[in-house]
Amino acid sequence: MGRAAVAGLRLTWRAARAGTVLLLVIAALGGAAVPVAAWLGKLLIDEIARGRAADERLAVGLALGAALVGSGAAVLTYVGTYVGVRVQRSVNLHVEDELNRSVNDLVGLRNFENPVFHDRLRLAAQGAQSAPSVLTELSIELVRKVLTIAGFVGALLAVWPLMGVLLVVAAVPAFLAQLAMSKRHAATVETMMNTVRRQFYYRSLITESQAAKEIRLFGLGDLFRARSREALASSSGAELAVRRRNLVVESGFSVLNAAVAAIGTAVVVASAVRGTVSIGDVSLFIAAVASLQGAFTSLIMQFGQVTESLKLFRHFVDLIGGEPDLVDGTVEAPPLRQGIELRDVWFRYDESSPWVLRGVTCTIPAGTAVGLVGVNGAGKSTLVKLLCRMYDPVRGSIHWDGTDLRELSAATVRRRTAAVFQDFMNYDLTAAENIGVGDLPGLADQARIERAAGVAEIDEKIRSLPQGYQTLLSQSFVDFAAFAAGAGSSGVNFSGGQWQRLAIARSLMRADADFMIMDEPSSGLDADAEHQLGTTLRTLRAGRTSLLISHRLNALRDADRIVVLAGGVVAEHGSHDELMVADGEYARLFRLQASSYQDERVALP
Structure with missing residues (x-):
């Protein structure tokens, strides 16, 4: 947690140095003003209590001094609020930019296709929005409260030293309890984040246009509303349970503080009645006890907030300083002259998932158009991700003009690649x-x-x-x-x-671009548009290195070479004519598609 605290303070300092310094100065002046005003009030009351023997000039001067200090403290409060808002704005802009930069710097897709990462990302955003500001507020309040506490402790030492000790002792268990409660609440937030994201998802389905047609056609609104409510009830219920436990503890310590203050006040009032302390001492004592208890309570609450925020802020620190999801190469990708070669490529998305590719070996020679065929789930889109270096093979390698893609800068490989993804x-x-x-x-x-x-x-x-x-x-x-x-x-x-x-x-x-990838480029087009696009793509692909993926096999007939994926391996490859003669999987799929265009009456089941 110490590393997160240092990171949060550094972040605030980088984002708003001048504002932070100004807030500290305002805090110091404001913190000192409270006990000074109380002490001037004590002197004023004591002077007035002297009756006719009182020094009128001194009394007026003390009154003006107390008023001046009080009004100055009020002005500082307003100025501090304004400066605090500006500091908060600067910090938020800096945090948002840092978070976006860190996510944008991820080279591959592994994190983006991992739900755990999305939980961490949301926790990082939540922690980054709160921790730096809360930490800054605590630092500023610490300056203010330390001066306030020091001033009033000095005042108590003059009236009843034991009371100062009692107030400090009473604050220690409350401080420790607040830390424990804050950690427990932060742990609950972490645990429930997946449920919170799920609730946001259901709400977006109901409120955004993308799903509006299906929701209304299939009558899904009540289903998703119920699931959103259930997820919200689950997450808010868990938080409410923690808050309920905290309420019992906080109420207990409030009663303890009130008892200490009541006993102390009774003793001091009794002393005033006996004449051992002045009326001004009583007023100072009451002000000191109230201010000290308020200062201790405020600091304890803020320490708790900082503990909770820092626990979430760790996700931000880990994210911006974490290991890369894909180790990027340093060699700039050269213009493609020889071609792309896959050598015994094996791939799965994680160790618990089945193999998607099981030893794929094939070549895309420079200047040739290659078609890729396979049923749904054969691994075609996964292969596209590997060719764009969104992932690295688990085993085997992919070579660009003989150089392993792992050695090449992913950015330069992608700059030399043009693609239409299936999920554009x-x-x-x-x-x-x-x-x-x-x-x-x-x-x-x-x-x-x-x-x-x-x-x-x-x-x-x-x-x-x-x-x-x-x-x-x-x-x-x-x-x-x-x-x-x-x-x-x-x-x-x-x-x-x-x-x-x-x-x-x-x-x-x-x-x-040196390499063109077209993953189902005509799936959403009508017959005329598909024909026009096919003609255009044939012209564009002529003499260029390209990979065309399509379930419409007629679009691949003119490819220089066709590769058929089945079960994660290359089942067959060759030209259209060669594959038709071989009478394998490609020929079967081609004839199946062709039969649907023949003028036959097919009885539907």
């Missing part, structure tokens, strides 16, 4: 941005964007939109450009096939 993204961005992100240096190059859209047969559709290429392709956010032009405030949404063409255009932004 629909970004809530403008049409131009949705295409331009395929090659960031060309994000502002409108001519390139329009050229890619034209090749993907989506240019005409985009030009027909209210704002053309600047139209927001989302109905989740307000399209301010459209609103300003009087075309409404909502963006537009594409059909599945139109989104697929947009994804193809995105990949075509890297028209000079």
Whole structure:
């Protein structure tokens, strides 16, 4: 926990040095002002109690001094609040950027496809949002409260030294109990995080547009609402149980503190009646006891909050300083001249999962178009992830012009690769941005964007939109450009096939890529569009290194070579004609598909 505390303080210092120093100065002045004001009040009461013998000038001066100190402390409180908000804002921006940078720096996909990582990520975000600010507040409060405590302890030493000792002794068990309670609450938060994420998931299904059609068609709203309520009840119930236990303990210590204060006050009042202490001493004593108990209680609560926050903040510290999910290479990937070779590649997602690939060996020669065939679950998309170096093989190796991909910089391999993934993204961005992100240096190059859209047969559709290429392709956010032009405030949404063409255009932004991967690029297209795209892709692939994955085997007929995956291994390979002659799995699948287009009446079961 010490490492997390140091990291939190360093983070705050880097994010807002001037503000942090100013807060410490304000805290010191504010902390000293409280006992000074109380002492001036004591002197004023004692002076007034002298009656006619009192020094009027001194009494007025003491009153003005107490008022000045009090008003100054009030102004410092407001200034401190403002500065604190600014420091908090700077820290939040810094934390958010650090968290995003750390996640973005993950080279591979292993963490993103692991639910435990998503629990840790949410805990890291939660801890990062609270720990630095809570830690800073504690540091500042520590300065303020130490000065306040020191001032009032000095005052108590002048009236009743034993009371100061009793207050400190009474605070120790409360402090230890608060630490234990905070650790217990943090452990509950960690334990319930998966349930909390599940509740957020069910809520997003109900409230967001992606699932709205199916939820209404199948009447799923009540089901997901009930599951959301159940998950929320489970997580909040666990937290409530911890809070209930804490309430009993905190109430017990409050009663103890009240008893100590009552006994002390009774003794001091009795002493005043006997004339052994002054009325001013009584007022100072009461103020000191109340302030000391308040200071101790506040510090104990804040120490508890810090303990809880630091326990969660460890996830942030571990995340930004953790081991990489994939050890990146240092050699820049050269232009592809020879080809890509897979040598006895074995892969599974973790040790408890079955093997997806079981010794795949094949070659994608430079300048050739290779088709990849296999039933669902054969490992085709997994192979694509390996070729893009999102994962490394568990056994075997993949070579780029003879160099193991592990030795090459993943970023340079990916820069030389263009891909349309089967599960491509629909970004809530403008049409131009949705295409331009395929090659960031060309994000502002409108001519390139329009050229890619034209090749993907989506240019005409985009030009027909209210704002053309600047139209927001989302109905989740307000399209301010459209609103300003009087075309409404909502963006537009594409059909599945139109989104697929947009994804193809995105990949075509890297028209000079050494290696093209097309994973089911026409699955969402109609027959005309598929035919047009097939013609376009054949032109693009001519003389280029490419891998085309498709369940529509007719789209692979012109491939230089076709590889058939079955059971995690290469079952057969060759040209279309060679595989048809071999009469194996490829021929069976091809004939099965062809039969569905023949003019026959098939009796359905």
